[in-house]
Amino acid sequence: MQRILVAGISGAGKTTMAQALSARLQLPFHELDSLRFTGPDWTVDPDFHHQVATIAATPAWIVDSFGYPEVRDLLWTNADTVIWLDYPKAVVMPRVLRRSLRRTLLRERVFGGNVETLSLWFSGDHPAWSSWAQHAARRAEINRRTTDPRFAPLRVLHFRSPRQATVWLRGQTLSASG
Numbered sequence: 475m476q477r478i479l480v481a482g483i484s485g486a487g488k489t490t491m492a493q494a495l496s497a498r499l500q501l502p503f504h505e506l507d508s509l510r511f512t513g514p515d516w517t518v519d520p521d522f523h524h525q526v527a528t529i530a531a532t533p534a535w536i537v538d539s540f541g542y543p544e545v546r547d548l549l550w551t552n553a554d555t556v557i558w559l560d561y562p563k564a565v566v567m568p569r570v571l572r573r574s575l576r577r578t579l580l581r582e583r584v585f586g587g588n589v590e591t592l593s594l595w596f597s598g599d600h601p602a603w604s605s606w607a608q609h610a611a612r613r614a615e616i617n618r619r620t621t622d623p624r625f626a627p628l629r630v631l632h633f634r635s636p637r638q639a640t641v642w643l644r645g646q647t648l649s650a651s652g
Contacts, residue, residue: 475555475629476501476533481540482559483612484605485570491559491639492538498646499536504529506539511585523548540616550619555629558616559639563609570605 478501480492489505496503509526512519519525526545529535530552541549550556576582577590584590594600598607620630633639 475499476535477530477553478536478555478557479541479549479553480536480538480557480559481616482561483540483566483609484601485566485573486559486561487569487636487639488538488559491557491643492536494643495557495646496536498643501534501536502532503536503538505585506537506542506545507585510542511588513586514588516588517586540612550625550628553628555631556616556620556625557639558620558630558632559636560613560616560632560634561636563606565636566605566609567602570602574600574602 478492478495480488480495482488492503492505495501506526509529510518510522522542523544527548529537530545530548537549537553539549540546574590574595577584578592578595581589590600595602598604619625620628620632631642633642
């Protein structure tokens with residue numbers, strides 16, 4: 475495990491898992507949302523694809539995303555391991571709602587200095603709405619990719635509960651042999 479993609483729906487804990495694994499394995503962590511959204515009003519960095527391509531070409535990395543469409547195949551092709559956090563809606567929805575509520579009420583700055591606003595809650599782009607609406611489709615797409623011959627060399631670690639993922643993570647050491 476040297477090039478790891480942590481995949482799942484919003485609220486599954488991809489960033490938390492990726493950061494913990496990065497610390498445990500001493501591999502560089504890259505938050506895909508921070509690379510993509512670099513300015514106010516959720517401005518997308520015009521150099522986003524190039525930045526991701528540069529990271530994907532390095533020998534070791536951890537990325538916390540299923541992948542935006544413009545870089546998805548690039549990440550999946552270059553990864554050697556996919557950690558799939560495949561949790562039910564009953565797990566992810568309270569998480570994403572708590573996180574978004576905290577971010578909104580405390581006006582926490584996120585990617586590119588943006589904040590989640592009350593008006594964003596009424597947009598289909600809000601993490602809670604997208605997590606709810608895309609849950610089944612995201613699960614189906616990740617499942618399809620994990621069985622796609624194009625990505626056959628990938629090692630897939632499929633966790634259906636946070637407990638499974640936590641137990642596995644505790645067993646990881648600097649050897650990255652998992």
